[in-house]
Amino acid sequence: MESASSHRQDRVEQVNLQGLTSTYIISKRCFDFMASLIGLFLLSGVFLIIAVLIKFDDPHGKVFYSQTRLGKDGQKFQMWKFRSMVAGADKMVDELLKKNDTEGAMFKIKDDPRITRVGRVIRKYSLDELPQLYNVLRGDMSLVGPRPPLPREVINYTDYDRQRLAVIPGVTGLWQVSGRSDLGFSEMVALDIHYINRACVSEDFKILLKTIKVVIRPTGAY
Structure with missing residues (x-):
């Protein structure tokens, strides 16, 4: 797998879906279905602990947070997360846009004031x-794939950028294991297209293994 730096100059690669065979897709x-089902069962205790900590830290907000994201071919779905921000954080976006720490159609703040202590x-x-x-488990997402963007981000996508919507989005992906938020939007898109064009079972397992390492020793996460 090539590093992120090898893609920074490569914005001419186009998505080619011919390599995504029916055998690989099925x-x-x-694997996604079985792994997510087992994961939800085995991690149920972790879910409970995190839920208690979130409510203890900020009892006025909900434990879970859902947000409309765009999946394959721009289809909308509700993506779920544990709430890591104060209640009403979405309403504060407009006033924080000027503090965006990344470029392109993506919004990230390194020291986001909306994040709670547990968050x-x-x-x-x-x-x-x-x-x-x-x-x-539902099929909205895969374990590995491009991260699903927000509708307001996709409005600003070029035709080149939209190519990352050609496959089912993932919980983790090449971007996350290559630097995550330390990489800019253009680098993320290039990495996503690189992944789509080379997606296979062995590549997915490599990314999953690297994800474990990134979670244990996190960098670029904010």
């Missing part, structure tokens, strides 16, 4: 993403 879906910890170790196993 096997990927079967900062669970985001660092990507524990806030665990409820997306439910999205994987």
Whole structure:
């Protein structure tokens, strides 16, 4: 797998879906279904602990947070996460846009004032993403794939950028294991297209293994 730096200059690669065979697509879906089902069962205790901590830290908000995201071919779905921000955080976006720490059609703030104390910890170790196993079980998402964007982000996409919507989005992906939020939007898109064009069972397992390492020793997570 090539590093992110090898893609920073490569914005001419176009998505080619011919490599996504029916055998790969079916096997990927079967693995996603079984892995998410087992994961939800085995991690039920972790879910409970995180839920208690979130309510203890900020009792006025909900434990889970859902947000409209765009999946394959721009289809809308509700993506679930553990709430890591104060209640009403979405209403504060407009006033924080000027503090955006990344470029392009993506919004990230390194020291986001909306994040709670517990939220900062669970985001660092990507524990806030665990409820997306439910999205994987439903088929809205896969374990591995491009991250699903917000509708307001896709409005600003170029035709080149929209290519990352050609496949089912993932909980983790090449972007996350290559630097995550330390990489800019253009680098993320290039990495997503690179993944789509080379997606296979072995590549997905490589990314999943690297994800474990990134979760244990997180960098670029905010």
